[in-house]
Amino acid sequence: MTTLIHLFPGQGSQQRGMGRDLFPRFPRLVAEASDILGYDLAALCLEDAEARLGRTEFTQPALYAVEALGHLARVEDSGRAPDFVAGHSLGEYAALFAAEAFDFATGLRLVQKRGALMGAVSGGGMMAALGLPLERLQSLLAADPGLASVDLANQNAPLQTVLAGPVAALEAAGLAIDAAGGRAIPLNVRTAFHSRHMAPVRAEFSGFLDGIDFAPLMLPVIANASGLPHRDGEVALRLAAQIDQPVRWVESVQYLLDEPDPEFLEIGPGQVLTRLLTDIRKAPVPANIARRF
Incomplete structure (x- = not known):
């Protein structure tokens, strides 16, 4: 049997129209998201009349919601949960939702805060x-x-x-x-994400994470900050580190490629992670190379 792996893309994958097939399937969660965010999630994703979808503080909650719903729909349709999950940057939150580290609403509040903090930074x-x-x-x-x-x-x-x-x-x-x-x-970004220049954001977000109770993980989740599976009790630490540390995506994928007969499925708009997977498969590098960052 294959090892099924769900991959969730990060910021930059958003596109107008995302979630069109998902929102009617999960009206309760969509309404809950709109209440938490203070604006109509579906209108933002489908219409984006005010051109806000590309702004970090709006992008991150919208993308998390679409990916979380996409995961629920895929499991519901296939009758099979993944064996592993991983997400690139923001996508790591959808992966943690899939592993039941927190419920949909808690994950949304996390990315809402993360997006607000990151979106407020400029320079670089x-x-x-x-x-x-x-x-x-x-x-x-x-x-x-x-x-x-x-x-x-x-x-x-x-x-x-x-x-x-x-x-x-x-x-x-x-x-x-x-x-x-x-x-x-x-890149069309005015902030130096995932670098030492985000240390003040990490410090503030770390304080916010202290107030979150993370449940034991029901699936292995690969952490961006380490390229290895999250460990219970250390999720908040790894999510804080993700803010000002590199995304070790090559190392994360290589870890998953070592699983028996891995089958990858990208959950979210676009196919950016699928294309990166192809490149990683074609030109493998030593598993410890990203640790030299």
Whole structure:
């Protein structure tokens, strides 16, 4: 029998129209979400008349809700729960919901707070570095003292790493990447997510997490901050660390690829994680490479 693994994408996967087939199936949860958020969840996702879906404070609750409902629908339709779950950045919250670490409403309040804190931060940015392996990218950054403020934020695939830091330093890093034969693509983000520059947000969010009771996990959930399964009693610690630490996606997927006959299913809008999975399968890297961040 295959090992069924549900994957949940993070911010950037949102799109207008998401949830169209899900909202009529779960009217009670949709109404509950709208009450908690203070606005109409379905109208935001389906119409986005005020162009708010791309703003972090709206994106995160909306995407979590759609992915959580998508998980419920998939289990209901297939009659089979996944054996493992993992989510990229924000997607980790949908994964934890699937593992019953908290109920739908608690998860929504968590991402509402997370999105509000992260959305309030400005200054800095992010850049995708394509075509260079992690070691080469690390060498480039280490060789220039002017790039010391740039962090490795996400290792998405063996040849795709996202950098975060001050805009001027990122621009300089982009020139070095291009000169080394890679390709640097600035992302439409005005905050250095998953980097040391988010430490104040981590501190505030950590205090919020202290008030949450996390239930024992009913499924193994891979933690972004470690690339290994969450352990009961440490979920809040790992979620706080996720704010200013890199997303170890390559390492997370490699851990799952070691399971017997793994079958991956992306739950959420788009297929970004499915494409990354293909890249990771084609060009595997040593399992400990992301630990050198």
